[in-house]
Amino acid sequence: MCSETGAWDGMLYRAMNSSTTQPGTNRAPAGRPRPSHRRDIDGLRGLAIALVVIFHVFVGRVSSGVDVFLLVGGIFFFAPQIRNALNPSGLTVLQSFLRIFRRLYPALIAVVGVTLVLAVVVYAEVRWVNAGTDATSSLLYVQNFHLASEGQEYTAINRDVSLYQHIWSMSVQMQIYVGSLLVIALLAALFRKRAKAGATLLHWLLVVGTLASFGYATWLGQHDQALNYYSPLSRFWEIGLGGLFGIWLLGITIPRSLRWVRWPAGLVGLILIIVTGLYLDGAAQFPGPWTLVPLAGAMLVIFAGNPESTDGVSAPAPSTGVSRMLDGRIFQFLGRTSYSLYLWHWPLLTLATFWFSTSTASQAGGLRGITATLGTLEGAVVGTGVIVLSLLLAWLTLRLVETPLRQKSKPHRSWVLFDRGYWRASLRSRGKVVATLVVILASGAVFAFAPIAQARIDNRAQELGVQDVDPAEYPGPNAYLQDADVPDGLPVLPDPSDDAPMLAETLKDGCLAHFDHTDLVLTKWFNEEDEPCEYGDVDSDRTMYLVGGSHSEHYLPALDLIAKQRNFKIVPILKLGCVIGMDIPKWDGSDYPECREWQQKAEDYIFENPPSEGIFMTVTRPTTIEGDGPDQVPPEYVEMVRRLSDAGIHTWGMRDTPWVLDSPGVQGNARLCVAEDRGEDCGVDEAESLAPVNPALGAYRGLDLTNIDVTDAVCRDGRCPGVVGNVLVYRDAQHFTNLFAAMLAPEISRQMYDPEALEESRRAAEESENVMPATPEGEVQKDVFRLPKPGEEGYLEDPGADTGDEPAAPPAPPVPDPAPAPDQGWVDPGWSDPGYVDPGYVDPGWVDPGYVDPGYGYAPPY
Missing domain, CATH: 3.40.50 (Rossmann fold)
Known part of the structure; x- marks a missing residue:
């Protein structure tokens, strides 16, 4: 048993360090191929984003695309981060975070900034505060918590859905990454001189965390599915499973004699991924046990593209079956633009749905997605236009934002904040300085948008009582009860821009x-x-x-x-x-x-x-x-x-x-x-x-x-x-x-x-x-004792x-x-005399119908 455990630990340690070939050789350690760029995984990302967009636009259901993204993210996160943390010359935890942040945030602020401006054009002012609050939550990577706190379940596209609802997954991913980075860095610091033991400990901690998260997601899904869908604790197991797959199976070679398994494995995996959104209700069932269906499919597709070996010599996998399809130009383009395409498609879809809809009601003949609001023909045309525009903007974002700002090489180890040389080198680049200033200014503008919009509304909105309005101009229910005249051209009261004073x-x-x-x-x-x-x-x-x-x-x-x-x-x-x-x-x-x-x-x-x-x-x-x-x-x-x-x-x-x-x-x-x-x-x-x-x-x-x-x-x-x-x-x-x-x-x-x-x-x-309803025992209702009502004797x-x-x-x-x-009209706190004598009425000490109760009023809005 001890020897088996030692062999396993050795394989694990080599897996953590598989990106570095042995000195003086051109081959990686035995049984592990020299890593090469996996174009099939890029294509899998392209497939995932295609499913996300199509399902969002036309199907109106949760696809498996986001879950595939989480799995793939885990594959390329845990092993490299553990390896880096155990390397004395590796990046600090701050640098690791900045590397991730630098990769993700510029495109996010670009999309959020542009679409928030579009929201001002498309939406009435009453919606600006919510849009700005959602934008702020997105930039802070807490959109999942924000949606959960607002009681907003993940819903299909409609006029009233959150403009940045889709950022929940990025928020969950960032929260898991940051939390994992801190744990990995802390434990690696304790085991840096014993890298093998540290790698083993972190591995088993990942196993335990993944199983615990899976169990929690299964339990919470039966008690609070809305929270379960957004919780990073529930979603951790999807990323953790990807991390374990990356450690255990990503680089495992397939013997040439078994190369025939590639085609059926890839096909079965592809089917599992695609049919998930058609037969499973992801919003109601994920991230529970049914999430294993698309994740198993993704792992089969990736495994089908693993390298193969003959007599201990590994070689890249031949491009066959599903791997060959994913290696095609369409899926490669979608894979490269997947991040920006994910950012762009939902706010554009939301704004287009709102702009082109003439009613909040579903249209007859509509299917799901945008057609449910616009109708089949108009929905199909507008939805296709949204996809085309999203693809164009995603390509431009990749070319103008993502690629230029991507880190080109690994920097020296530094804690950044205390490294003057690091700052001097950064400030020498005019492009970096300009990009940083633009990001800071754009972020500040987004953060300030919601408070400014709320202040505008607060200046108009006020709490009103009946004594605050002229009944001749605002007869309210008397327009129906007494056929009171209703003047034209007056603003509606209370101001509908804010419900707090109401x-x-x-x-x-x-x-x-x-x-x-x-x-x-x-x-x-x-x-x-x-x-x-x-x-x-x-x-x-x-x-x-x-x-x-x-x-x-x-x-x-x-x-x-x-x-x-x-x-x-x-x-x-x-x-x-x-x-x-x-x-x-x-x-x-x-x-x-x-x-x-x-x-x-x-x-x-x-x-x-x-x-x-x-x-x-x-x-x-x-x-x-x-x-x-x-x-x-x-x-x-x-x-x-x-x-x-x-x-x-x-x-x-x-x-x-x-x-x-x-x-x-x-x-x-x-x-x-x-x-x-x-x-x-x-x-x-x-x-x-x-x-x-x-x-x-x-x-x-x-x-x-x-x-x-x-x-x-x-x-x-x-x-x-x-x-x-x-x-x-x-x-x-x-x-x-x-x-x-x-x-x-x-x-x-x-x-x-x-x-x-x-x-x-x-x-x-x-x-x-x-x-007359029957009593619970099936008997006819009996007469009951009751106190005399007002106006009755006694x-x-x-x-x-x-x-x-x-x-x-x-x-x-x-x-x-x-x-x-x-x-x-009315001149007292609530009404004119109804014109009858109430036998139970007690004189409050005043009979003047023009008297205004000095105690009447409302507390200021909170």
Whole structure:
């Protein structure tokens, strides 16, 4: 066993040093050929980039090209770097990094700089910040982390995809290279006097790291595929496998008697590489075990081009089969330009898709890739043009940027920063100085782009409340509810260039649980501060809970106004993408255990601390998790309301909003659409999102629930547009802006408390043709005990004031002043008098309809 291990270590050490022939000979060590340039591997790079481009442009799926690049990169990274680190006269780790950086960065900054300028021409200003942020992340080689943090999965080409999405792979590669360089340099420094032992240690460390990364990628793919796709820890094994292949098999000779294996090995490998993107979903399965399919194919192709030997004498491999094909002029050209072609093709494709598309919806007859957006004929023409232009720019980049700036010879060992001679030699070259200055200036301009663009937007964008706009110019929902006049030629408010000022206070105060939170958030900034999460009349003892996810949360601006006028406070019990009473997945369809844990805590809190004014939540939802209509009422929702009713807790049930979809299952963005002035109403057909009749009317009959439906304030004549009454309705595809939500306060208050509105809702529920759902046991719904609602006999406006056995009679309400005429608009914090007398109304101490609540306002945007 010891002798076998020693022989293996010796072979490994010779492999690490195979690039140097023995002194005084023309032959390399026995069994290892003298290294020569592998044109077939250059051609394999060409094949890989061809697959990447074709699949990106026309197929719309992940090919195996990037994975082949990672494998080939590992082949030519680990063995040379280990050999260099163990060589006392080898380059320092800083020089090794600069060599890689010098090879990759100039072309990257050239492409990013040019395409960012093109983005300014093609995109509306609303997209500039995101483009600039993506560009900065790309230059810093953290684009993979940036995409993961933004929750952006790797997607097919469309109007809204990241301009530099493809740089994730270069970022992963650079992160792995830098981390590996540091580890190799550290261990090599410890074993420099024992090079053979150092080579063995580094080899087995590479084996362990590759296996560990493979195991991690397999596990993470089952728990968080979005992170798995971008993680350098998950992707390391692909580069590590390439490194092991380079050490073990790259230079192994094939006996002449077995030369027949070249042709079938290369053909099988070629098939595995090509069919991967057709039969495997790389975005959902890579870098898990299925990634071995294209990597095995790449290794077979490379092995088929290995040298052969006769009687211990090696010779270059004959050009046959797949190796001969890859040695052809087309694949050689693609191989030489592969790096620049990879850089250019995606941003050009993204900009062309955006420029030529007239709608965010997929075109009928389109296939995948660009044709899905532009249609088959136009997509084919534009896609071909993108490929031709990318090839031309890649060739120019190779000739004018990559080749001139490539390091021509190996420099002497130096730590650079402390080597005056190194700097003097560099400064003597005028070309190097000019190139360095251009790179520095271009990089600085890219880094400054996003902050400057954001500052421009911040100067215009502002947070607005109803008191900040003239209702005669910006009637908002009253344009539909009261047929208010809508003046032409006014800018839309709030400014659609930035959504930050459009958010409700709970998001800005940290008063809701994020996706990874499981605890209730009851004090500000995610329970880190002592100030409670309370809105409305925060000094009141009367409480209403705002419960559920973001579709409940975006009504806070309206409830805040209602609560201030009616003297109760709002306590949010919110979690993103979650509701109470129903187990739902995340928006991407993945399991959401954090929601289940939060749900139980929320329900326990509600039942243990029942609110005096009930809970406010949405009681319908779209048919699918992606937002496709029509809206519906899941049985779990009904059961949750039944439990609340049994506990004497009233439910204010809001019908969900119409969702703006570009196509089935694909959400749009009304704010972006309005900002870009696309010549459309930036909305959705009402029939595509909502059922003809509110399904909640029949589903909750017999339960203690008040139905609220603001569809008439959002939709008219079968359309639900992105702008109503000169006010932006949505901040995205489904959530109201805070200004529009606040303007809904009078209508929501009317439906909550006006006896006529309540009676109208009751009659509508009785007339509804919806079938009453059965209980979980299959029994017909029973009558439930419920507290009297506002306007009903026995309702207590202030339960704490009643100390007797009989319900306390509500105080006589003051008669309000006549409501202002519709053309007078609003003059108070949220609405004009609705024109009815609320029997449960408690006089807050003022009746002047022109009074402006001094406590009303919003915190500055974060």
